[in-house]
Amino acid sequence: RPRVLSGIQPTADSFHMGNYLGAVRQWVALQETHDAFYCVVDLHAITAGHDPAQLRARSRVSAAQLLALGLDPERCTLFVQSQVPEHPMLSWVLSCITGFGEASRMVQFKDKSAKQGADRSSVGLFTYPILQAADILLYQADAVPVGEDQRQHLELTRDLAGRFNTQFGRTFTLPAPFIVRDTAKITDLQEPTAKMSKSSSSPAGIIELLDDPAKSAKKIRSAVTDTGREIVYDPANKPGVSNLLTIYSVLADRPIDELVVAFEGKGYGDLKKELAEVVAEFVKPIQERTKAYLDDPAQLDKLLAMGADKARAVASATLTQVYDRVGFFPSR
Numbered sequence: 001r002p003r004v005l006s007g008i009q010p011t012a013d014s015f016h017m018g019n020y021l022g023a024v025r026q027w028v029a030l031q032e033t034h035d036a037f038y039c040v041v042d043l044h045a046i047t048a049g050h051d052p053a054q055l056r057a058r059s060r061v062s063a064a065q066l067l068a069l070g071l072d073p074e075r076c077t078l079f080v081q082s083q084v085p086e087h088p089m090l091s092w093v094l095s096c097i098t099g100f101g102e103a104s105r106m107v108q109f110k111d112k113s114a115k116q117g118a119d120r121s122s123v124g125l126f127t128y129p130i131l132q133a134a135d136i137l138l139y140q141a142d143a144v145p146v147g148e149d150q151r152q153h154l155e156l157t158r159d160l161a162g163r164f165n166t167q168f169g170r171t172f173t174l175p176a177p178f179i180v181r182d183t184a185k186i187t188d189l190q191e192p193t194a195k196m197s198k199s200s201s202s203p204a205g206i207i208e209l210l211d212d213p214a215k216s217a218k219k220i221r222s223a224v225t226d227t228g229r230e231i232v233y234d235p236a237n238k239p240g241v242s243n244l245l246t247i248y249s250v251l252a253d254r255p256i257d258e259l260v261v262a263f264e265g266k267g268y269g270d271l272k273k274e275l276a277e278v279v280a281e282f283v284k285p286i287q288e289r290t291k292a293y294l295d296d297p298a299q300l301d302k303l304l305a306m307g308a309d310k311a312r313a314v315a316s317a318t319l320t321q322v323y324d325r326v327g328f329f330p331s332r
């Protein structure tokens with residue numbers, strides 16, 4: 001079976017629709033056909049300041065949501081990144097074959113450090129994509145299911161893998177991005193050309209999976225739509241309406257064409273009202289299952305520890321090879 005790996009940051013109290021539609025939905029499908037590794041990347045979550053107790057709680061909430069959304073520990077390996085020490089160990093080696101200029105060109109780093117002020121940004125924020133490359137390469141992943149915003153990080157990962165292989169001998173599989181076009185960039189309800197994002201300036205723009213459906217309905221009602229009144233799918237000219245149609249289509253499992261026909265002669269208000277109902281239907285069982293996992297944290301932690309053991313078996317085999325190839329002293 002080909003292998004996939006992906007990760008998600010525990011930096012919010014809930015995942016949002018972008019996380020689900022852009023990434024986690026594919027994770028669930030790929031566990032049927034691939035040898036799948038998924039991690040909650042808590043090491044990545046400390047690059048811009050955090051609260052310790054909140055981080056630990058959010059890692060659990062993240063894992064609980066992933067299980068509630070359909071990851072099955074019998075079909076995939078689900079773990080928390082910090083429980084597999086090989087990740088930062090490989091990251092160090094990769095950082096030594098990454099160019100300073102190359103890392104400086106990462107758009108997410110540039111955006112985030114510009115927001116925080118260069119002097120206040122951590123070195124961890126700068127090396128973040130190298131740790132991400134380590135996450136992927138340790139598992140020899142063939143493909144990495146993510147949203148569009150991760151494409152540049154995956155290009156860096158491929159470059160580093162190729163460079164290491166050339167310098168030290170063939171060690172890493174070159175991973176391909178697995179990006180589903182239609183849902184690769186779910187946009188902000190208030191700003192329909194920007195991606196829906198945890199760090200977005202206004203919470204009104206994001207639909208959170210664990211939010212009260214009444215609250216999500218309100219956000220959807222006040223979503224920015226486009227001029228005109230026709231409900232058509234046209235991302236370039238009608239980004240707001242198209243985004244709502246995309247979310248509706250995937251959650252209700254109805255093709256966009258069919259929705260467009262069904263909404264002929266109706267208005268934006270009708271679309272928003274129905275979408276709010278579809279979202280409510282979708283999140284209800286997710287919220288119940290998430291809560292059930294969180295009600296038994298000991299069981300959840302045990303499940304994650306088992307995942308970490310499985311992950312570590314694979315990661316340590318790769319790391320041993322890497323250490324040998326770069327000429328580190330024989331391990332004891």
Ligand code: TYM
Nearest residue numbers: 006007008009018019022023132146147184185186195196
């Ligand atoms: P993170 O935690 O920001 O997001 C998790 C996943 O959700 C996708 N995503 C979106 N997709 C479509 N539309 C959106 N509006 C949207 N917002 C987020 C992201 O593309 C991502 O797939 N650097 C990664 C975490 C990471 C990782 C890895 C991913 C660490 N190590 C190894 C893959 C492989 C990140 O910050 O994702």
